[in-house]
Amino acid sequence: MDARHIHLNQPSTVPSFSELSRYALTARVLRKALLAHLDETLQAVPYQEGEIIMIKLKINGQEQNWGGDPDLPLLWFIRDEIGLTGTKFGCGQALCGSCTVIVDKQAVRACVTSVSDVRDREVTTIEGLHPTGDHPVQKAWRQLNVPQCGFCQTGQIMQAAALLMGNPKPSHDQIRESLSGNICRCGCYQRIENAVHLASTGV
Numbered sequence: 240m241d242a243r244h245i246h247l248n249q250p251s252t253v254p255s256f257s258e259l260s261r262y263a264l265t266a267r268v269l270r271k272a273l274l275a276h277l278d279e280t281l282q283a284v285p286y287q288e289g290e291i292i293m294i295k296l297k298i299n300g301q302e303q304n305w306g307g308d309p310d311l312p313l314l315w316f317i318r319d320e321i322g323l324t325g326t327k328f329g330c331g332q333a334l335c336g337s338c339t340v341i342v343d344k345q346a347v348r349a350c351v352t353s354v355s356d357v358r359d360r361e362v363t364t365i366e367g368l369h370p371t372g373d374h375p376v377q378k379a380w381r382q383l384n385v386p387q388c389g390f391c392q393t394g395q396i397m398q399a400a401a402l403l404m405g406n407p408k409p410s411h412d413q414i415r416e417s418l419s420g421n422i423c424r425c426g427c428y429q430r431i432e433n434a435v436h437l438a439s440t441g442v
């Protein structure tokens with residue numbers, strides 16, 4: 240009997256299809272019970288008629304209400320629930336910066352921030368940075384032709400805009416430090432840094 244034969248005769252630790260179906264059924268039953276409980280809780284709160292609110296937040300100046308899973312990542316809410324797809328999904332683990340949005344003047348990774356984390360707070364996405372796309376950072380970006388493929392650029396711009404909100408004249412090292420968590424697979428780093436400098440001069 241060779242090693243492979245022994246391995247094949249071991250009891251399987253992989254759940255069978257019928258076991259998986261049972262788990263899924265249990266999950267559906269639990270979810271239903273939880274939603275029923277939430278409904279009951281919500282109805283006990285004296286909200287205005289027709290208004291079902293669990294979490295309120297503002298995105299680009301518009302009030303949004305969310306009565307679903309409070310742990311839903313903000314990135315999914317922004318992209319899937321309200322259809323603002325300018326914010327990108329890259330790593331999903333706060334490692335690349337492509338999902339960066341601004342929450343109350345701070346750059347935040349929307350992939351690891353839940354909707355409940357931003358309850359009653361102001362979120363700005365790339366769509367809300369400037370009504371005509373003429374924020375100084377966006378103007379500097381255009382002037383220096385910063386993007387290559389463009390995938391990381393929303394995150395870079397939002398990170399840079401957040402930096403300038405708190406520090407309008409950052410030094411070279413401060414720009415580098417602030418954008419060090421935003422990865423550009425096309426390697427546009429030099430143009431990005433130059434554009435942040437340019438934006439800080441008020442283009």
Ligand code: FES
Binds near residue numbers: 327328330332334
């Ligand atoms: S997708 Fe959020 S940091 Fe990469």
Ligand code: FES
Binds near residue numbers: 386388426427
């Ligand atoms: S421009 Fe392509 S990833 Fe940055």
